[in-house]
Ligand SMILES: Cc1ncc(COP(=O)(O)O)c(C=O)c1O
């Protein structure tokens with residue numbers, strides 16, 4: 001049973017019940033603010049640590065719901081699950097050799113039901129939708145979150161409407177997943193204000209549940225449901241458990257928003273519970289050089305983050321920082337480094353991981369490996385332990401790797417094989 005107590009604003013400390021809230025009215029000054037997304041679910045840590053032992057957690061069902069007390073779904077009958085989480089922590093011996101670092105692991109989220117870490121978010125949000133007796137779940141996205149929300153809505157028997165914002169990139173595999181799961185898809189047209197108002201009315205009057213309340217892209221800091229972050233912190237829980245209830249020395253996360261901050265929060269919750277001792281990991285966020293608001297704010301020693309329209313990049317799913325103030329906190333508290341990488345570095349890292357370890361991830365996911373390449377042998381000592389999060393399978397966005405590929409022709413003769421030095 002969940003031991004969630006309520007929701008608390010990380011900035012002003014105001015508390016709210018476990019209802020369908022998106023932002024703290026005291027702190028978020030407008031619809032589009034870097035002070036949005038400050039709400040977090042709180043738990044009764046005393047009761048959890050008295051009631052549960054880490055060894056007991058290990059015996060439980062093999063999904064992220066083994067951490068049910070630390071998730072916000074009050075009645076377990078409402079849980080909508082497809083076995084998300086419980087992803088492999090894979091040791092990468094060839095990368096260890098390549099980067100000259102003794103222990104490199106990847107947390108491979110591509111084995112989630114739709115191939116992405118977003119399934120952890122959707123499982124929690126759709127379970128809450130069921131708990132609130134809602135009929136319709138919606139998202140403004142053309143990305144992985146859309147596939148996950150559509151998938152879990154289908155499992156729960158809820159209606160799902162995906163509004164696709166105007167974007168140059170519409171990766172077809174994600175759209176195909178949404179269609180297959182029976183979601184209704186619309187390209188939404190209108191001014192930003194009209195679209196935001198639409199979302200508000202659908203939420204307030206028609207009781208639709210949203211992943212993010214507002215129509216723009218998430219780089220604009222629109223208010224997100226605090227529940228979607230609860231699922232992602234279980235990545236950190238699982239990493240610690242898979243390492244024998246220990247922390248890695250370093251963690252590299254794609255982007256500087258959700259999974260980055262949520263993992264930091266997860267690691268800290270384990271310390272509060274007394275389940276893991278020792279130094280918390282240094283958390284490194286990896287942004288693109290085309291969209292690096294957290295990197296810039298950190299380097300300029302600022303306490304606020306200026307959200308700007310990102311440039312074009314193959315890592316566009318991480319062109320945002322959903323919780324910029326919290327990301328800066330995580331970097332400073334953990335002693336981590338904000339990093340930014342070029343598309344070229346990302347595509348090299350994607351190829352390296354596939355060629356050396358047999359793991360094909362999408363470019364946004366490969367940023368964690370590109371980030372490690374920047375710190376290996378320098379800030380990351382050769383005897384330390386590193387975990388890189390890989391958020392999604394490469395099959396979700398294959399276009400960049402196919403862009404320059406041309407299938408060569410070959411005559412069916414041994415001579416042509418010899419000419420190509422294949423034997
Ligand atoms: C492949 C991939 N990686 C990372 C992210 C960033 O996710 P988060 O906001 O959870 O950090 C996304 C977001 O859509 C994504 O699709």
Ligand SMILES: [Zn+2]
Nearest residue numbers: 009012024027
């Ligand atoms: Zn507040």
